Amino acid sequence: MSDHENPDQAPPANTGLLWFAGILLLIPMLALTPVGWYAKKDPELWGFPFFVWYQLMWVFLCSACTMAAYSLVKKARPHVPMRTSASLDAEDDR
């Protein structure tokens, strides 16, 4: 009997991995926040100002972060189908 059969509890998960995934998702947000730092022309890359290529770079890095978070979350909380619907449909008297 695993915990997920109790409808008032979240399915079991590896919280450490979930936290790690959460941090991965926070990285792009933190990276794009200091505008004052990246709003400058130099260093240029193929004629592109730093301001432009830094943000373009984060399109790819953010994708990598969410991809990694996706596989981490899948591992941290593998989906286990509910075994019965009867227990879930039971009324609760809250």
Added chain:
Amino acid sequence: MYAQLPMAPEPSTPGNGVNGVALTILIVLFLIVTVMGFMASRWRRADSMESLDEWGLGGRSFGTWITWFLLGGDLYTAYTFVAVPAAMFGAGAVAGFFAVPYTILAYPIIFFFMSRLWSISHRHGYVTSADFVRGRYGSRSLSLAISITGFVALMPYIALQLVGIQAVLEVAGVGGSDNWLAKDLPLLIAFAVLAAYTYSSGLRAPAVIAFVKDILIYLVIIVAIIYLPSKVGGWSHIFDAVHAKTEVPPKPSKPGYGPAAPFVDTVGPKAQWAYVTLAFGSAMALFMYPHSITAVLSSKSRTTIRRNASILPAYSFVLALLALLGWVAIAAGTKPIGLDGKPNAQLVVPQLFEDQFPDWFTGVAFAAIAIGALVPAAIMSIAAANTFTRNIYKEWIRPNATPAEEAKVSKLTSLVVKLFALLFVFTMDKQNAINFQLLGGIWILQTFPAIVVGLYTRWLHRWALLAGWAVAMIYGTWQAYGIKSPATKHFGGSTDTIPVIGELGYIALTAFAINVIVSVVLTFVLRAAKAPEGVDETRKADYFVDSDDPRVQRYDADPYDGVPPDGKPA
């Protein structure tokens, strides 16, 4: 202003009449898409289209790639193609390039909560976010507030799609006649076609068309971004030309209107807060729009959403390139002049294409933008119709409506909504559509606490959420009303001084902060006063289910998985 720019190989030649080749290709591609739209109702056909699950959510059956195209088609609209480069061209980085961090930030944000929303909606048969709020908080009034906000915010958005088609037609040389019928006829035809296949095929139509749209768009942008820079003298030259434009002081504006902001090619110290708050606020608001939620709920499994969060940034990349086209146009000396003879920055990308590309490719590009308007317009009108049907018609007018009746009402509403958008475009100034769209963004973000916080905890009290929403809506509208710009006396922009901090910031995010503060404070008060909390029909495990789990189906009267409808009184 343009005379100071280094000479462009082919300076713009606006107003050179109808571009026959481009127009023909535009019409042919439009016809192909129309046929696809009508055929779409047979695609993955269910036994009956007569329910919101089928008509309004495509049977909740879309896999990763269809969802990707649908969400992409949804979020990158014709207006994006027109407005983002126009802002880059006219005002520079702060007004235009914030769209890049905005679309990057949107995906980690949706990764956090959208799979939960998918699970709970799948389990309880929710079609809209207001359905979820209704079930979670047991509050009809909060649900009504959420649904009206969504519905009203969508209206100007749909109208803007038609503005996008208009921009393309205008540059192609159609619609210049003084006769109002001849002027508006092309748009009227496009509208009728869109309305007809949305009515018959529901969400399946935009899902099918989104493929064509995106392939055309990717093709056009990639060709444009490789071909155009070499034609106008390379990227270094483009950025130099853009920088030269920053030295030109803005024209003084008419008395009574706001001052024109100087053109900038980067984010100055005074605009940093504005840039960040615009990016974060817009990213948070993006998935509060009913049409985004419709696309998310139409996917067939929980993992589809999360997988999409990591492949959707491909669109952000395209959007960044598209934004840069606004700067390419500066180096190319494009002169976007409307058929009325007045300069109009909104026409800059179509004009750039017409100037620089052979006619046949211009036709493909125009088709990409026009079809790019049809897909989101269809999804938006479906989302608005679903919201009306579920949260207003069924909730307040006819509680006993059958699924077939719901589908019928929704189909008719989708027509009315589009008709309204059309009237909006015909009778009002385009500037109004843009102003209302800005306002819509401010409004829609105010549904965030009830929806997103509600996915994790029910701690916030339903009445506190309602009060927070109301205060933030009034504050946001009032602040936006006071913003002047060279083009308009009210609703001229979306940034204003943030109270306490004193920097320029996105009004929506300030209103959101007020919303959260009011909600939290009132929650303490209401809890102390033991105000009734309402019945929560969701269970914790509901937020983690996937497609193979049984459904409770509060709303679904066609329990094909053998589970009886939940008879629990709401």
